[in-house]
Amino acid sequence: MVKVCIIGSGNVAQHLIAAFEAAEATELVQVFARDKSKVAHLVPEEKITSDLKNLVDADLYIISVTDGAIKEVSADLPFSGKCVAHTSGSVSIDVIDGKNRSAVFYPLQTFTKNKPVNFKEIPICIEAMHETDYALLTQAASAISGVVQTIDSSQRKALHVAAVFVCNFVNHLYAIGNDICRENQLDFDLLKPLIAETANKIRLLSPQQAQTGPAARNDTTTIDTHLAFLHDAQRKTLYETLTQSIIQHGKKL
Template sequence: MVSIVIIGSGNVAQHLISAFLQSDEIELVQVFSRQKESVSHLISSDKIVSDFAEIKQADLYLIAVSDNAIADVSTKLPFENRLVVHTSGSMPMEILDSKNRQGVFYPLQTFTKNKPVNFKEIPICLEAEVEKDFKTIETVAKTISSVVQSISSEQRKALHVAAVFVCNFVNHLYKIGNEICEENQLSFELLKPLIIETAQKIIHLSPENAQTGPAKRNDSETINTHLNFLSDENQKEIYKLLTKSIIDDGKKL
């Protein structure tokens, strides 16, 4: 059994707490949280600490805080030569204080509080300085996920950028679509079957082969009709940029 201390109480930390508590192979020793009430609904209060000096010994210390806080938190840990990992997709492993052994435990998913996820389907990307430590975090990862992979910091950065495109940017486009619907007294619900079908298609097709629409056809008449319809300049510029990108892709074929 691997013993773990989680440091953090945000979205990622809360989902990891829930996942680890369901594993018979993990002992969740403690959770460090400055606001104990943030995680008190997940774990008993006697396992929540807000003072670094109270952190107990464990096989693995998992820092799940915002990217700009990782370095500072790692310097405040009151011990040396223990295995400490962070969960960031964009920060290098070396951001962690070198007084401890370094690693990365990156679950590739969008997390929202109170929105359950199936951790078994979530890819967990791992990195460690030494093979022994990698084996430890690999063991932990495999207790909660069926998709575990070793990747470098540079690969993880690339994956995180790609994730921003396919998740965060796409969700922003959903927001724009919702705004257009609301402005024209339409329900966004009408678009949901289209959204689901579009997402499901890339399970079987490459994004390139799944692409449809006026830009794919280089249908200038429809494109100009859409641009004339849009009154919001920001929406218009996004439409132009994405349309150009799709048309340019077609020219490469």
């Protein structure tokens, strides 16, 4: 059984803590949190420490903190020769202090506190500096997820950029759509079935096959009508940019 220690108490850390605490094939031996109250609802008090010097022995230490803090935290670990992984999508494996065996344990999902997720469906992307650690990482990842993928730091960076496009940018477009509805006394809930169907379609079709709308049809009349409706300069620019991107992308196919 893999003994796991989680270092961190933010969104990703809390979801990992819950997943490992529930897993049968691993043992969550300890959680490090500077503020113990942030994780007190997830694990017994005796499993929480706020002092890195009090970390107990584990097979795998997972650092789940902000990207800018990974290097400092890994350098402050009071041991050497252990497998230490971070959970960042954009930070290189090399950021882990060399006194330990560097690794990456990246769950590809958007996490929000108090919003449960099904970890079994979340891809976990792993990378190890030492070939022998892949078995350890795979065992730990497989205990909480049904999708484990080995990728290198360069691929992970590309995946993270892609994730920003399909998640963060798309959610921002939801926010703009919500604002437009509110400004025109419309209920945003009217768009939710459309949002759900758009997401569901790519389970069966490629994004290119699923693309619809005036840009995909090169319907200039509708496009011009929409642009005339948009009085906000930033929204107009965004509409034009995305429209041209869809048109150009269609020409490449």
